[in-house]
Amino acid sequence: MTALVVAITIHEFSHTLVANGLGDSTAKNQGRLSLNPIRHLDPVGTVMILMAGFGWGKPVPVNPHCLSHGSMGTTLVAAAGPLSNLTVAFLLALPIKLGILDFTGLQFYSMRDLISGGPLDLVSALITLIIILNLFLAVFNLIPLAPLDGSRILEGFIPREKSASYVKIQQYGPVILIGVIMIDYMSSFSILGIVMSPVFELLLTIAVG
Numbered sequence: 001m002t003a004l005v006v007a008i009t010i011h012e013f014s015h016t017l018v019a020n021g022l023g024d025s026t027a028k029n030q031g032r033l034s035l036n037p038i039r040h041l042d043p044v045g046t047v048m049i050l051m052a053g054f055g056w057g058k059p060v061p062v063n064p065h066c067l068s069h070g071s072m073g074t075t076l077v078a079a080a081g082p083l084s085n086l087t088v089a090f091l092l093a094l095p096i097k098l099g100i101l102d103f104t105g106l107q108f109y110s111m112r113d114l115i116s117g118g119p120l121d122l123v124s125a126l127i128t129l130i131i132i133l134n135l136f137l138a139v140f141n142l143i144p145l146a147p148l149d150g151s152r153i154l155e156g157f158i159p160r161e162k163s164a165s166y167v168k169i170q171q172y173g174p175v176i177l178i179g180v181i182m183i184d185y186m187s188s189f190s191i192l193g194i195v196m197s198p199v200f201e202l203l204l205t206i207a208v209g
Helices: 002-021 043-052 071-092 111-116 119-141 149-155 160-170 173-186 191-208
Strands: none
Touching (some): 002 071, 002 119, 149 160
């Protein structure tokens, strides 16, 4: 749970940092330019973390009219979150790349197994978990459906004459996303798995391989 909270905090902080750097201090004025997790945790998202092991943070407020570089400014702010998670994952993977720590894989261990294995095994398992969570968050948020960052990133590349149509389509993004998650949860057919797995596995291989 701690690893997920840290990943969410870094993600939302990075949105705020880039938005402030591009001229929009809206989020900064609300105290979001902080690495304090309390500033970024959403009440419902936090409950989901506690109950389901996965949740979300509070969306960072952005005023696109205050951002420099026009629509590309919005794209840069949106991209900051996933890029921050990728950066954390690749930096933490360096000790594994160098052979200092082991990559424990996608399996999960009990605390007794971790403690009995020694301090290096414990650190290896924790680092592996943080890497996996950050890569998962990055890939998930790059899906081009509102309210995920991918929808805002793609928006910056949509021709101006098509932008109104794109916004209308994205109004259905949350409904589509919830529907996909429900299908994945209630059946053995994983749409998200099909979409995300190739990218996730490629990034994981590059990071620790």
